Structures are given as C-alpha cells and as structure tokens.
Amino acid sequence: MQDVIAILDDRLANAGDTLPVAGHMEQEGYQLGEHDFTLPDGLDYDLMLTNAGEGILATGIVRGHVVGTCDRCLERAEFDLAAEVDEYYLFHAPSQTDSLGEDEDDVDFSLVGDDHTIDLTEALVSAVLMDTPFVVLCREDCKGLCPICGENLNERDCGHAAQIEEERLSSSPFAALRNLKLDD
Numbered sequence: 001m002q003d004v005i006a007i008l009d010d011r012l013a014n015a016g017d018t019l020p021v022a023g024h025m026e027q028e029g030y031q032l033g034e035h036d037f038t039l040p041d042g043l044d045y046d047l048m049l050t051n052a053g054e055g056i057l058a059t060g061i062v063r064g065h066v067v068g069t070c071d072r073c074l075e076r077a078e079f080d081l082a083a084e085v086d087e088y089y090l091f092h093a094p095s096q097t098d099s100l101g102e103d104e105d106d107v108d109f110s111l112v113g114d115d116h117t118i119d120l121t122e123a124l125v126s127a128v129l130m131d132t133p134f135v136v137l138c139r140e141d142c143k144g145l146c147p148i149c150g151e152n153l154n155e156r157d158c159g160h161a162a163q164i165e166e167e168r169l170s171s172s173p174f175a176a177l178r179n180l181k182l183d184d
Contacts (some may be wrong), residue, residue: 002026004120006049008056008112015053022046025124027064032132037068046126047085056089056112062124068136072144073152083131087123 004025011019023045029038047060063082070077088109112118143153151158169175 002125004045004123006058006120008049008116008118012049012051012056015051017051019049019121020047021049021058021060025062025121027125030128031124032129033138035068035132035136037066037132039064039066041065043124043128045085045120047120052088054092055088055109056118058085058087058089058118058120060085064125064128066132070138070142071135072142073138073154074136075154077136077138077154079133079136081128081131083127085120085123085127087120087126089118092181116172133170 002025005025006019006021008019025043025045027039027043029036031037041064043062043064045060045062047058050057050059058153061082062085063080066079066081068077069075088114090109091112093111110118110122140156145151146153146158146160147164148160149158151160169178
C-alpha cells in the first residue's frame, strides 16, 4: 500500500486557512470481513485541508472502482465507490488534564507529525471500508444459486423452483392451515 503524506506549509499557518489536496493512491485491494476486493484502477482522492486552530481537518471524497464476489451467486460483482473522508489531526496530543466534554469522549483524531506532515492513508482506507456495502451483489435482482443443484439462477432456471417452494411451505409452522376449510 502506498502512503499518502501531505506536507503542511505556510498556506495552512493560520486558523481558517485551507489547502486543496488531490491525487491518486495505488491500492491493489482490501479486505472487509470475509470479503476480498480489488481496486483495478486504485483510488483517487480530492480533499480540503483546513487549519481548525488546534489541528488540521481533512475532508473530501475518495473514489474507486471495486471488484468483488457476489454474495448470492458467487460471480464477479463490480461497483463504484465515492466515500466521504473526515479526519482530524491535532497539532499536539491532548494532555490528561484537558477536560473533554461528554460529546468529546470518543473524538477520533490523529497527530500532525513532528516534520509538519500528516499521513492521510488511514483516513482514505477507513472511508473506503465504511462505504463498502455489507452485502455485495452482482446486480440488484440477483437470483443466487439453486440450493438443490447449485445452478446459477441468473443464467438458467433449473426447474427446482416448485420443489423449493413446496419445501418452504411444508416446513412453515402454518402448513397445517393450508387444508383448513372455512365454511359458513
């Protein structure tokens, strides 16, 4: 994985100063849970660094084309990703005597390096992970695999649909009600 380092210079010297940062990150892929994803074209990012007084706020978008495996039919699944980046880099670590308000207990931040740089890599990768769908599908209406013969139902109807439906209905706790006759 290629590190993305931003050098902080005089353009971010005062509170309120901003600096646009855009570029390309060569990232071959990533893992999320049991899923492996590839990024054939890497990731592109477009960020704005803002001096927020006590640190640098990095906000923007990271984009990429993602290739994975469909959860239903196990075929190739592709999607485009546009994830929001929002990371805070403090100039100095807060001391233990600094009082954090109730809302600030879980504030997420990193530190600006002693060499006046910030490593944006983790923020970019975290944004991609957060925007990756939990269920990956090759298409929205994917029919999946037949549980009886394993046929990809997107390609061919294997004829087991009636058998599957009958098994589903017969295993229902309300199956006995199917034959109930309600006569007046």
